[in-house]
Amino acid sequence: xxxxxxSPSNKVTEKGKDVELRCDPISGHxxxxxxxxxxxxxxxxxxxxxxxxxxxxxxxxxxxxxxxRTGGSVSTLTIQRTQQEDSAVYLCAxxxxxxxxxxxxxxxxxxxxxx
Amino acid sequence: xxxxxxxxxxxxxxxxxxxxxxCTYSDRVSQSFFWYRQxxxxxxxxxxxxxxxxxxxxxxxxxxxxxxxxxxxxxIRDSQPSDSATYLCAANDGGNxxxxxxxxxxxxxx
Numbered sequence: 001x002x003x004x005x006x007s008p009s010n011k012v013t014e015k016g017k018d019v020e021l022r023c024d025p026i027s028g029h030x031x032x033x034x035x036x037x038x039x040x041x042x043x044x045x046x047x048x049x050x051x052x053x054x055x056x057x058x059x060x061x062x063x064x065x066x067x068x069r070t071g072g073s074v075s076t077l078t079i080q081r082t083q084q085e086d087s088a089v090y091l092c093a094x095x096x097x098x099x100x101x102x103x104x105x106x107x108x109x110x111x112x113x114x115x
Numbered sequence: 116x117x118x119x120x121x122x123x124x125x126x127x128x129x130x131x132x133x134x135x136x137x138c139t140y141s142d143r144v145s146q147s148f149f150w151y152r153q154x155x156x157x158x159x160x161x162x163x164x165x166x167x168x169x170x171x172x173x174x175x176x177x178x179x180x181x182x183x184x185x186x187x188x189x190x191i192r193d194s195q196p197s198d199s200a201t202y203l204c205a206a207n208d209g210g211n212x213x214x215x216x217x218x219x220x221x222x223x224x225x
Binding site: 041042043050091107108 | 147158161164203210214218
């Protein structure tokens with residue numbers, strides 16, 4: 001597709017379960033970013049990839065959160081032992097390169113609800 | 116002080132008027148600036164980017180950047196009800212991540 005694709009669009013799971021969120025960036029975009037948007041909160045940076053490397057993981061809130069990217073394309077964000085405070089919309093964005101002036105284009109997000 | 120600050124609004128303007136959205140930023144984020152529009156329940160959509168002092172126009176949208184005063188604004192001319200959304204100001208810290216403001220809710224009344 002032409003845009004950033006995320007799946008699933010919605011995920012409801014029980015506290016303590018692990019979840020995997022997937023992001024497929026725009027074709028040709030080398031940089032990929034994960035953000036989180038909680039109810040009433042702004043967008044919060046989590047991690048970014050340039051190719052398959054993650055130079056900046058500073059936004060990951062705890063060691064329960066991890067992400068990987070393979071083949072310079074698809075990325076997976078994994079949350080282990082989910083907690084209720086993990087409930088949020090997880091947004092993925094991609095850009096042509098990781099240069100500061102490159103605009104980031106967002107996918108539709110995964111709405112995660114922890115019961 | 117937050118790195119990127121916006122008035123949460125709501126900002127209400129009548130249809131056809133100019134909507135003016137403002138954003139201030141700290142010294143730590145001062146490289147590239149972006150305006151995103153976010154409809155309720157949808158993802159942010161890029162409207163404008165601006166990197167140099169002055170004005171940048173694209174259709175009904177004008178972005179203005181004043182680095183000396185550390186503010187960036189977005190003007191929407193001939194506002195339409197379809198412009199009603201939350202507008203997010205974002206700044207890049209010269210690295211790679213965007214720092215977002217909390218967003219300003221715009222309501223255009225017909």
